């Protein structure tokens with residue numbers, strides 16, 4: 001059974017089930033009055049499954065930082081994220097890193113819809129900006145996702161590209177070697193993908209985003225319109 005956290009201050013409270021936060025700062029900022037929280041199965045089960053949250057009309061989410069929570073609400077309210085401001089990109093922050101965190105958050109609340117939407121955005125942004133997943137982002141991904149995560153696969157394929165084609169000025173060999181030596185799961189996934197021959201000749205951002213979606217390969221993609 002889902003439990004209310006011992007210290008609710010460490011968690012992010014979300015809107016009540018029966019009375020959406022029409023006056024919340026997020027809602028006001030986004031100029032949106034209603035939100036359908038039941039599009040996230042996590043809430044559907046929580047509020048309709050007889051859990052304590054159904055009586056309290058409150059739920060608590062994993063604490064992944066206010067930036068991630070803000071993006072989550074933006075997606076919940078608007079059904080999409082605002083365009084990324086790549087001027088704010090660094091290897092440890094900015095729109096790409098925030099979307100990586102959002103994907104990890106979506107995994108925690110088991111929302112394949114949000115995972116697939118966010119992955120579509122990530123593939124498009126990495127493709128447009130010729131960027132590979134930074135080492136800090138790879139580390140975050142492996143700390144925050146399950147072994148079956150499709151974001152892990154994307155990150156491992158990106159890392160293979162770093163190993164084989166990385167420019168010395170941006171990806172010093174000593175740093176790449178040290179990261180592989182000191183990392184357990186990322187190094188194993190990199191080697192496993194290399195051995196399986198799944199690496200391809202292009203960065204993973206050049207692949208069809210469906211490669212990293214949860215629907216069946218070849219099925220109609222719900223995120224076709226979101227592709228850049």
Ligand SMILES: [Zn+2]
Nearest residue numbers: 209210213221
């Ligand atoms: Zn797809």
